[in-house]
Amino acid sequence: MIEQLPQQLVNGLTLGGVYALLALGYSMVYGVLRLLNFAHGDVFMVGAFVGQGVLALLLADNGGNGEAALALPPWAVIAAMLLAAMLVSGALGVAIELVAYRPLRAAPRLSPLLGSLGVSFFLQNAVLLIASARPRAVATERLLPAELGFGLGTAQLSPVRLLVMFSAVALMVALHVLVRRSRLGRAMRAVAVDRDAAAMMGVDVDRVIAGTFFLGWALAGAAGVLMGLVFNRVWHLMGFTAGLKGFTAAVVGGIGSMPGAMAGGLLLGLAAGIVSPTYKDLIAFALLLLVLLLRPAGLFGQGARPKV
Amino acid sequence: MGELKIGQDRWAAEAAARSDRRRQRWSEIVRRVETANPLLLVGALAALGAVVVAAGNDYLLRVAAMACVMAILALGLSVIVGLVGLLDLGYIAFAAVGGYTYALLSSDQLGVQLPSWAGLSLAVLLAVGMALLLALPALRLSGDHLAIVTLGFAQVVLLLAVSMSRVAVPWSTTPLNVTGGPNGIVGIARIRLLGWEVAGQRPSFILLLAVLGLLFLGLTALDRSPLGRAWRATREDALAAAALGLPVRQLKLLAVAAGAATAGLGGALYAAWQGAVFPTDFGLDVLLTLYAMMLLGGLGSLPGAVLGALLLAVVPELLRSPATAHMLFYGGLAVALLSVGRRGAVALGLAALLGVLVRLTAPWLWSDAVTIQGWLAVPRDATTAGNLAFVAAVGLLLAASRVRRAPVQVVLLALALYGLIFAWEVRLAEQPSVARQLLFGAALVILVIYRPYGLLGRPRVEVG
Numbered sequence: 027m028i029e030q031l032p033q034q035l036v037n038g039l040t041l042g043g044v045y046a047l048l049a050l051g052y053s054m055v056y057g058v059l060r061l062l063n064f065a066h067g068d069v070f071m072v073g074a075f076v077g078q079g080v081l082a083l084l085l086a087d088n089g090g091n092g093e094a095a096l097a098l099p100p101w102a103v104i105a106a107m108l109l110a111a112m113l114v115s116g117a118l119g120v121a122i123e124l125v126a127y128r129p130l131r132a133a134p135r136l137s138p139l140l141g142s143l144g145v146s147f148f149l150q151n152a153v154l155l156i157a158s159a160r161p162r163a164v165a166t167e168r169l170l171p172a173e174l175g176f177g178l179g180t181a182q183l184s185p186v187r188l189l190v191m192f193s194a195v196a197l198m199v200a201l202h203v204l205v206r207r208s209r210l211g212r213a214m215r216a217v218a219v220d221r222d223a224a225a226m227m228g229v230d231v232d233r234v235i236a237g238t239f240f241l242g243w244a245l246a247g248a249a250g251v252l253m254g255l256v257f258n259r260v261w262h263l264m265g266f267t268a269g270l271k272g273f274t275a276a277v278v279g280g281i282g283s284m285p286g287a288m289a290g291g292l293l294l295g296l297a298a299g300i301v302s303p304t305y306k307d308l309i310a311f312a313l314l315l316l317v318l319l320l321r322p323a324g325l326f327g328q329g330a331r332p333k334v
Numbered sequence: 335m336g337e338l339k340i341g342q343d344r345w346a347a348e349a350a351a352r353s354d355r356r357r358q359r360w361s362e363i364v365r366r367v368e369t370a371n372p373l374l375l376v377g378a379l380a381a382l383g384a385v386v387v388a389a390g391n392d393y394l395l396r397v398a399a400m401a402c403v404m405a406i407l408a409l410g411l412s413v414i415v416g417l418v419g420l421l422d423l424g425y426i427a428f429a430a431v432g433g434y435t436y437a438l439l440s441s442d443q444l445g446v447q448l449p450s451w452a453g454l455s456l457a458v459l460l461a462v463g464m465a466l467l468l469a470l471p472a473l474r475l476s477g478d479h480l481a482i483v484t485l486g487f488a489q490v491v492l493l494l495a496v497s498m499s500r501v502a503v504p505w506s507t508t509p510l511n512v513t514g515g516p517n518g519i520v521g522i523a524r525i526r527l528l529g530w531e532v533a534g535q536r537p538s539f540i541l542l543l544a545v546l547g548l549l550f551l552g553l554t555a556l557d558r559s560p561l562g563r564a565w566r567a568t569r570e571d572a573l574a575a576a577a578l579g580l581p582v583r584q585l586k587l588l589a590v591a592a593g594a595a596t597a598g599l600g601g602a603l604y605a606a607w608q609g610a611v612f613p614t615d616f617g618l619d620v621l622l623t624l625y626a627m628m629l630l631g632g633l634g635s636l637p638g639a640v641l642g643a644l645l646l647a648v649v650p651e652l653l654r655s656p657a658t659a660h661m662l663f664y665g666g667l668a669v670a671l672l673s674v675g676r677r678g679a680v681a682l683g684l685a686a687l688l689g690v691l692v693r694l695t696a697p698w699l700w701s702d703a704v705t706i707q708g709w710l711a712v713p714r715d716a717t718t719a720g721n722l723a724f725v726a727a728v729g730l731l732l733a734a735s736r737v738r739r740a741p742v743q744v745v746l747l748a749l750a751l752y753g754l755i756f757a758w759e760v761r762l763a764e765q766p767s768v769a770r771q772l773l774f775g776a777a778l779v780i781l782v783i784y785r786p787y788g789l790l791g792r793p794r795v796e797v798g
Contacts, residue, residue, distance in 0.1 A: 062478050125732050129783045136421065137782040139481075140629055143622055144778030151771040152728070155761060156721045266618075270489065277482055308493065311486040318479060319471055 032181035034299045040187045040256060042295020043194030047249035048272025049279065049287035050201060051242030057218040057282040058238045061127065061138050065145040066246055067269020069118055073111040073247025074254040074264060075153060078164050080107045085165060100169050104189065107251050115247025116240040123239040128232070146266070153262040161261035164254045190252045197248055198288055201241065205284065210237050218282065246272075271298075274310050278317045280324025289325060364790050367637050372554040375637055376547045383543045387536060395535040401647035402542035403604045405640045408627045409549055410596030412639035416628060417557060418589040419569030423621065424468065424484030425597060427491035430616035431464045432457040432598030433605040434495060434513060440523040440606070443514065450525045454602050461598025462591050469590045473583065488621065495613040518612035525606045538607050545603060546640070549596060554636055556592070565589055569634070626778055632791025641789060653770050656763065663758055667751070677744050684748035685755070710759055720761030727753030 048070060055063050084103050098106070126145050130138045170185040177183070205211035213234045216224040225231045253268065254260040271294060279290025297309050317325065367375070386398045407429055414422045435457040439448045448456070472483050499515030513519065525532045525541065532541050556562055567575040568585050576582045605611045623646065631642025653659045671678030689710070696711035713719045730750035737743045762769040781788075 056478075060478075062481060121732055125735060126779045126783070130786070133782065133786045134633070136415075136629070136633065137786045139421075140625060141779050141782045143625070144775045144782070147622065147775030147778065148772055149775075151768050151775065152724070155724065155765065155768050155772070270485070273482055274486065277479060281478075308490055311490050314486055315471065315483060318475055318483060 031300070035296070036181045036183060036187055036299075038296035038299025039292065040190045040295070041299055042292035043191050044249045044253050044256070044268075044291075045271050045275045045295050046288045046291025047194055047197060047245045047252075048268060049275035049291045050198065050284060051245045052269075052273050052276040053279075053281055053284060053287040054214070054238050054242045056276070058214060058221070058235055059127070059138075060135075061142065062273070064139070064142040064269065065122060065149060066243070066272065067265035067267075068146045068149040069115050069122075069243045069265070070246040070250040070253070070268055070272075071260070071262065071265030072118060072149060072153065073115040073250030074260040075157060075162075075250075076111040076114045076247065077107040077251030077254050078162055078260045080110045081165060081169070085168060103169060108193065108248050111247040111251045112244035113247075115250070116244035119239040119243030119246075120236050123236055128235075146269075150262055150265070157262060159262065161259040164258050164260060166255045166258050169255070186255050190256055193248065193252060197245060201245065202284065204241070210234065214238055271310060274314050277324055278314055280321075280326040283324070283326040286324055286326030364632075364635075367790055368635070370637075372551050375640075376550060379543065379547055379550075379640070383539070387540065390536065392535050395539050397648060397651050399535065399539040399542050399607060401644050402539065402546045403600055403607070404624065404627060404647045405643035406542070406546050406549060406600035406603070407597060408624050408631075408639040408643040409546075409553055409636060410593040410600065411624050412628050412631075412634070412636055413553060413556075413589055413596065414593035415625075416634040416636075416639070417562065417565045417569065418586055420473075420586060420590065421478070421481040422484045422590070422593075423481050424486075424488035424491075425593065425624070426616050426618070426621040427488040428461045428465050428594040428597035429601035429604070430488075430491050430495060430613075432461040432601030433611045433615065434519070434601075435460045435598075436602035437519040437522050437605045437611045438512070441519055441521050443511070443519050447523060450523075450527055450606075454525075454599065457602035458595050458598040461594045461601070465590050465594030466587065469587055473586055473590075488618070492613055492616060495616070513613075516613060518610055518615075519605075520610040522605055522609050522611070524609075525603075532606075542603060542607065545599070549599075550636065550640060553592070553596070557636055561585075561588075566634075622778075623774075626774070626781070629778075629788050630781060632788030635788070635790040638788055638790035650770055650774070653766060653773075656766075659763065659766060659769075663763075667754070671751075674747070677740060677747065681744050681747035681751055684744065685751040688748060688752050689755075710756060712760060716760050720757050723753040724757035724761060727751075727757055 048066065052063065052066055055061060055066070081103065084098055084106065122145055126141050127138055130141055166186055170189065205214060213224070213229045214237070216227065216229055217231055217234050217238075221231055224234075249268075249272075250260075250265075253264065272291070275290035275294045276287050277290070278293060279286030279288070294310055294313065297313055383398070386394055407426075410428075411422075411425050414420050414425060436453045438444055439446050439453040439456060440450065441447075468484065468487050472480055472487075475483060495513045496515055498513040499511050499517075500509035501512050530537075532538055557565075564575070564580050564585055567578070567580060568582050572582050575585075601616070604615070608615075624643075627642035627646045628639050629642070630646060631638030631640070652662055671682050674681075692711050727750045730746050730753060734743050734746035734750055737746060758769075762772070
């Protein structure tokens with residue numbers, strides 16, 4: 027039990043990185059729109075499929091001698107997978123926002139939530155129609171052979187897990203810089219505080235919201251690629267539970283707070299990695315309930331006072 | 335209406351008056367239904383039921399019985415979400431508790447065979463107890479946090495149903511099979527009440543319909559009582575309701591209990607009717623369907639919940655047989671195009687022209703790569719072509735909905751139409767279950783955009 031702990035820590039950190047990326051997107055969208063976006067996990071799934079598609083494309087066997095070879099060096103393939111998935115997911119997110127969410131800005135609170143459930147259903151079944159119900163294999167082994175890994179005490183650090191941790195941290199740092207330093211980031215924070223006031227100060231709210239969706243869903247797409255690499259497969263239902271975990275992480279950390287989303291994701295990943303896999307959903311739920319009861323605003327939340 | 339204001343165009347005024355009249359007629363219907371004697375509505379239901387019983391084929395009875403179960407569940411959901419405004423995404427778990435409790439108490443799974451009345455009451459009690467256990471801590475949360483906690487709760491209940499097939503018990507060495515895991519519990523005894531054994535489709539349907547009618551009457555009475563008004567006040571503004579001296583917390587707990595009792599009863603009756611329960615009977619897709627039913631009927635309207643449930647339980651059944659599915663698909667396309675107006679008609683003409691052109695030139699251009707099926711030219715790799723056509727059609731439709739310039743929009747629509755028909759013929763018609771769910775998702779999005787208050791709902795202003 028105890029000698030497995032370091033390995034479980036590594037696994038938990040990997041999973042936590044993916045959850046944190048998902049939670050960040052959730053948190054950003056919730057921040058500007060107060061929308062529980064149930065389609066988030068499904069765009070994550072689409073991102074995973076795009077990554078798998080790019081990998082399969084670049085693995086095409088040249089010469090036809092059976093042995094498929096990479097058309098590019100591994101780092102370039104991974105970069106291409108991540109970039110393609112982020113672009114497609116981000117663009118998809120903007121399109122979904124335009125068609126399904128923008129008409130509902132003034133609608134009752136329940137409407138966008140149900141609309142996002144509809145989008146989630148549609149995406150799942152569209153992918154099911156196109157890719158069939160059988161999970162698709164992701165040839166991680168070709169990209170990052172396990173021999174490259176090294177042991178750390180009793181834990182085995184495989185290259186995939188290193189990649190996931192590294193990319194997750196890099197993306198989070200990039201996002202942090204973007205939100206803190208750029209014009210778009212400042213506008214996003216302004217809209218999150220008060221949409222009407224921001225509009226009156228000359229912020230183009232529609233564009234800021236579209237930008238937020240793009241960023242949030244690009245992160246989800248990247249998370250999808252990483253998840254596919256870790257588990258060696260992608261399938262059309264992978265988005266739902268992952269999305270739920272991402273949201274749980276966002277709420278645990280304090281929704282709307284970015285450091286909170288990161289902390290929540292890592293916490294959830296560690297809890298899921300250390301406890302037995304069968305009951306990890308139970309653990310996630312217990313953790314959620316505990317945090318919300320003790321600190322209803324989440325670990326890093328500001329504790330919004332109701333506006334009357 | 336006749337008076338023209340200065341600066342107002344006559345045509346615009348007439349159009350506005352027309353749309354006003356139409357809206358007024360509809361809100362008049364809504365008002366009538368709202369204030370109607372609930373016995374009348376139950377009478378209408380009974381008449382509908384009598385027709386089904388008289389027509390009496392087994393398939394029809396099964397569909398009707400399923401519609402009744404969904405309507406019962408939608409009623410309970412409508413109390414929690416519609417009347418009190420608690421966004422409860424764990425509602426389906428209450429039905430699961432009811433169904434599994436009844437199943438365990440009236441099958442060989444644990445070797446317990448209680449009489450039906452005891453099984454049903456225990457199912458309801460346990461569902462209510464479970465709901466209160468969840469609600470007591472969870473009601474401290476508001477809005478979205480409540481939604482996510484209840485959703486997590488539903489996932490956990492589902493997880494327990496799947497994983498409790500090998501439970502270690504202290505007094506025995508062999509693990510106890512409680513829920514049967516994914517295989518569920520089968521061989522559940524029929525309901526036997528006052529010496530009447532409910533066997534066969536016809537009596538089951540009559541029982542379910544009777545329960546639905548009674549529940550509808552009871553909940554409507556609650557809804558129209560001072561309690562119902564207090565619930566609505568809580569929904570509109572909990573802070574103001576509390577300031578008026580209403581016991582907001584107790585009101586919410588009471589609504590959760592009423593909803594959970596309905597769900598527990600619905601779940602138990604469902605288990606008895608089906609003779610078995612499986613974890614998938616209480617999955618998230620069922621919850622989503624219930625939400626869609628409630629929303630279609632109108633949030634906060636009990637007759638709306640029943641109407642929505644009946645509509646959504648029956649219409650997808652029509653998609654099962656290929657012939658009616660084709661009819662519905664093309665009929666739906668025609669209605670959608672008509673509602674777009676003249677541009678739709680032009681687009682349809684263009685799409686037909688495109689179809690004829692492709693049909694005539696394709697065999698000549700790529701003679702060996704296409705086959706002719708009906709009036710479509712299908713490439714050899716039909717699956718890929720159909721998938722591409724589907725993605726392209728969805729993209730084109732999205733683009734068409736954003737473009738304002740008429741010629742561009744018409745061309746986009748025509749292309750989308752051709753792609754959609756191609757994808758339907760080549761891919762979607764082969765996979766009716768996928769097609770149904772795709773349609774369901776798209777319909778949900780369109781519904782919340784164009785009728786956010788549902789068929790029998792009332793527009794209202796939200797606070798905060």
